[in-house]
Amino acid sequence: MARPLIRGLCAVVLAGSAGAAILLGGNAPASAAVTSTVGTVDSGSTPLNIRSGTSVSASTVGALRSGNKVTLVCQVTGQTISGRVRTTNIWDKIADGRYVSNAYIRRGALSPCPSTPPPPPTAPTNVAVTSTVGTVESGNTPLNIRSSATISASTVGALRSGNQITLVCQIAGQTISGRVRTTNIWDKIADGRYVSNAYIRRGALSPCPSASTPPLPPQANPGVATGWVIPVPGTPAQLFRPASNPGHDGVDIMLPRNIPIAAAGAGQVTTVECNTSGPNCDVDGGPNVRGCGWYVDIQHAGQVATRYCHMVRRPSVVEGQWVNAGQIIGYVGTSGNSGGTHLHFEVHVGPGYAVHANAVDPIAFMQRMNAPLGVLTTR
Ligand SMILES: [Zn+2]
Incomplete structure (x- = not known):
């Protein structure tokens, strides 16, 4: 969800006028094709994000206000979202690269999209990890190895196009458009070392055992027994x-x-x-x-x-x-x-x-x- 500007934050710096909602885009036109229907956004006081894929980890490419009418061309499955209308793994496609969660849409029947993209991998509990050897295909520029599954994570190495690399498992992360494909999959090389699958040719690979769902062991925090800790020191x-x-x-x-x-x-x-x-x-x-x-x-x-x-x-x-x-x-x-x-x-x-x-x-x-x-x- 895109958020309106959060107002009145700090007394020392209190400023006057109300902020307007940040809206990256408006109503998105349909590109026709299958059966289409017009839906109504029901997202309360916050706008509904339009995503480049069917998960909240996909990038935001626009937003709709509650009450907006939007033409929906077909439906696909993706991340399960609990919204104002329902809890569902259905995402409604507006156009290629433009999806909204059906959890915030009121609409009539809609056909499945012709070629449903694979749903984002869920994080299973303990799956036996198989490894595979992949080949980097990144053209003239090296492929960065990152400390986590996003390009905002630090670079911890690089691979040249053509390099062979052993991959231990896959996790969901930031969606990347690469030379091989557009995907939110990242391939794990070792702890703290990931490469975007958008630049890797490889065979099947298991999801990582604790991809993103089970929390890591808690960090030591002396004197706190409840599981809650102060976010920062200071009064x-x-x-x-x-x-x-x-x-x-x-x-x-x-x-x-x-x-x-x-x-x-x-x-x-x-x-x-x-x-x-x-x-x-x-x-x-x-x-x-x-x-x-x-x-x-x-x-x-x-x-x-x-x-x-x-x-x-x-x-x-x-x-x-x-x-x-x-x-x-x-x-x-x-x-x-x-x-x-x-x-x-x-x-x-x-x-x-x-x-x-x-x-x-x-x-x-x-x-x-x-x-x-x-x-x-x-x-
Ligand atoms: Zn404040």
Whole structure:
């Protein structure tokens, strides 16, 4: 889901006017072909993302507002989404490279697409891993080896076109358009070493045993027994909804740039986005810039969500990824509506997306979780 600009973040830098929703595209025309039907978007107050593939890990290529009519050409299966209309693995195709989750669409019957693309691999539990030898096909440019299944991960090596490489298993990651194919599959070479399958010719390969779903072993965090940890050290300066800023739905913890930010609890990353009225989130924001900057939302068990705003650069995690309490998700910065480097941290309790109505005081919540904010711990 594309998010509207998140307003009223920081009391110290409170700015005036409301931000407009970021919409990357409008109604998408159908390219005809099979049977088509007109559907109605039902996504509440947040826009519905149009994706390049049938999973939230596919890139966003546009968005639709709730109430928009959209012509749908056929349906395919993909990632299961729980939306406002239903929970389903059906995605409705608008045109090649343009899909919306049927979980947010009201419509009549629709034919399956003629050549249904393979669904994204689900993460099975313990599958025997077979390995295979693949051949790199990347033309004149080397193929980067990455520390995780996204091009935002660091480069840890490279392979030349024609190189043979032993691949141990495959995982789902960022969708890449390469010389061989367009795919969200990444081939694992070894722990911390992945190459995009978009540039690899190979035979069958098993999904990795713990591809993305089962959380990794939790990191040590002395003194915390509940599974919740403080996201950063430091005492909140700006509090939750002070009288001077009742729209401030979190707390601000002032910290130097590049301090690591940890997931406060185990859960699934639901949003990784740049939310700004400025040019982008890789530059410092300011009091007159709107939005949360580079931010992450994590959905935890028990209808709890946490939000981490104003990161210095693209977060270290991707949408759909499972994280543990204490796992580093990004670094402190001052992108978006922010007058200085800090972490804006929100906690939401209740059904649905994290909004003003379900925000709770992070200080009281983290106290209950036995990980009180402001207590310096070593991590
Ligand atoms: Zn704030």
